[in-house]
Amino acid sequence: MSFVSLAFDTGIRRRPSGAIGQFIRFFGAALSLWVLYSATYSRLDALSITISFYAGMLALAFLIVSPSATTGGEKVGIVDIVASILSLVTGAYFLYNADTIAARITLLDPLTNYDIAFGSLVILLTIEIMRRTVGLGLTVIVILFMAYNLYGDHLSGVLSHGVISYTHFLDVMTFTTDGLFGVPLRVAATYAFLFVMFGTALAKCGGSEFFFNLAASLTGRTAGGPAKIAVISSGLYGTISGSPTSDVVTTGAITIPMMKRLGYSARFAGAVEVAASTGGSLLPPVMGAAAFIMAEYTGIPYSEIAIAALIPALLYYIPIYVQVHLRAKRLGLQGLSKEDVPKFTPVFKQGFLFVIPLVAISWALIDGYTPTYSAVFGLLAVLIVSSVKKSTRLGLKALLEILSETATRMVPVAGACAAAGLVIGGITMTGLASKFGVLVFAISGQDVFISLVVAAALTLLLGLGMPTPSAYILAAVLIAPVMVKLQIPALQGHMFLLYFAVMSALTPPVAVAAYAASALAQANPLTIALDAVKISIGAFLVPFAFVFNDAILMKGHFLDILFSVSSVTVGLVVIAVAAEGFFFKPVRSYYRLGLVAAGLCLLSSQLIPVIIGSAAIAAIGLILFTQREVLSQ
Helix, strand or coil, X not given: CCHHHHHCCCCCECCCCHHHHHHHHHHHHHHHHHHHHHHHCCCCCHHHHHHHHHHHHHHHHHHHECCCHXXXXXXXXXXXXXXXXXXXXXXXXXXXXXXXXXXXXXXXXXXXXXXXHHHHHHHHHHHHHHHHHHCHHHHHHHHHHHXXXXXXXXXXXXXXXXXXXXXXXXXXXXXCCCCCCCHHHHHHCCHHHHHHHHHHHHXXXXXXXXXXXXXXXXXXCCCCHHHHHHHHHHHHHHHHHCCHHHHHHHHHHHHHHHHHHCCCCHHHHXXXXXXXXXXXXXXXXXXXHHHHHHHHHXXXXXXXXXXXXXXXXXXHHHHHHHHXXXXXXXXXXXXXXXXXXXXXXXXXXXXXXXXHHHHHHHHHHHCCCXXXXXXXXXXXXHHHHHCCCCCCXXXXXXXXXXXXXXXXXXXHHHHHHHHHHHHHHHHHHHCHHHHHHHHHHHHHCCCHHHHHHHHHHHHXXXXXXXXXXXXXXXXXXXXXXXXXXXXXXXXXXXXXXHHHHHHCCCCCCCCHHHHHHHHHHCCCHHHHHHHHHHHCXXXXXXXXXXXXXXXXXXXXXXXXXXXXXXXXXXXXXXXXXXXXXXXXXXXXXHHHHHHHHHHHXXXXXXXXXXXXXXXXXXXXXXXXXXXXXXCCC
């Protein structure tokens, strides 16, 4: 394989057998136990916890992720073994010197030759594992930021900065908590890891199967039942997985073939799964790793973020569900047969205990426990409820698999968070965030709405081809200062960025969730992504609604919240009808435009626009309901 092809390729997950396979399995389990201990009982400082976690994840990553898609298979190469050992040696060096690193004065105390060697080595290892796990997009961005740090003083104009030597760069990046070992990795090393462990354990004992059967029992026999099952089950599974891609692969393996079998096109079936899976990262109580990073970055308690995210997450799914229903009605698609749909009572009776862990997490968060201990409570609840029945009981082998799989699932998250740390360190050194704000205001003229449109577009652009945590971190560092200047409260501003960071997973041209669905649907990923955007078009409007009206984030008086949520819900339903072009019968274009305008009026939640929009909706609805002839588009 040529060097060029290697550089532009990503690896695949290895599953070695024999002694090396057993070693990887036990190493991953040991790493998970260490994280569980260090995050809850250990007296180690945050820097030492982060260093030990990252060294272990790097070592594991080189063993389980091949250098490229064509060098996968069972065998672990000698280069990978050497890189894995170097990762542990580098981690041991940083861990041994953790107290010195914590006490030294940045840029004043000189780096030793060993510091420079190991600092350079950990950055090289990070870039390589980033390329293997999350692909070329994020890797190129990180390298460009690094080049800007080192050579940006040669630029002219607003982008120029002072001279940054290599030792200056290395000092900030690897010997402070402002760079590689900063907030993103610290979050990954604590409660993000524990929530992934919770989700893995819940799925292992049958929780994901219960949620799927529950969704099937509720909607399976209705029009478009399989697609509705995908919407509900993917949302429920997504809140415990936190990853659109893994959600698509897990639930889509069942729902996509089912939708195709009952008459949906391959691209629409894939699009429904992509749209539904993407929203799982916004659904409390667990959400995704980006939400934990938001809590750490802003200082807003995670419980407050989870409560505020509940209504926007439900608003995300309402227009998707409506479009799925309308598409089924338009195509005349029926639900599953009675024999294929499980009955609600037996399903709930058999698996209602799986709701208890989610309740435990919600209670812990609301009661003021940290996300770390909330995840532990949820994990303990899973272990307890799974032991009630023999069929769900977890033995030692299953526990070992949960621990090992958790570490494996965290490998790409750790790589992405480490990369984000490098970007944050570079932005801190150069002051790029303030310069980025100048660019946004130059485009928007400091108009709040236009600035938000630009911020949304830039967040989607930054998130192309990247994991959600990385997309959010880039947006938070570069665009959040713009929100501050616009006097948008931190909760609303960062929730806005988080929402669009999540949406980048389904936005073309690099919609990572769509690529995951394309293999299952046997359809073009770009067409799947385009359909997913259409299905979730209402979701792109929700962040604008809650920025201008914090009642949607459950702030303020109960009646204000009720009015705002009701208004926005009706507005989104109307926009979904317009997007699908069907309501009893096909809807003509001018009626669709009228419905969009009326729906936007309701999204404002202001009394006069709501009255005008409601009147327009009533008038158009009456016409469509009473008109007998077939309306052509």
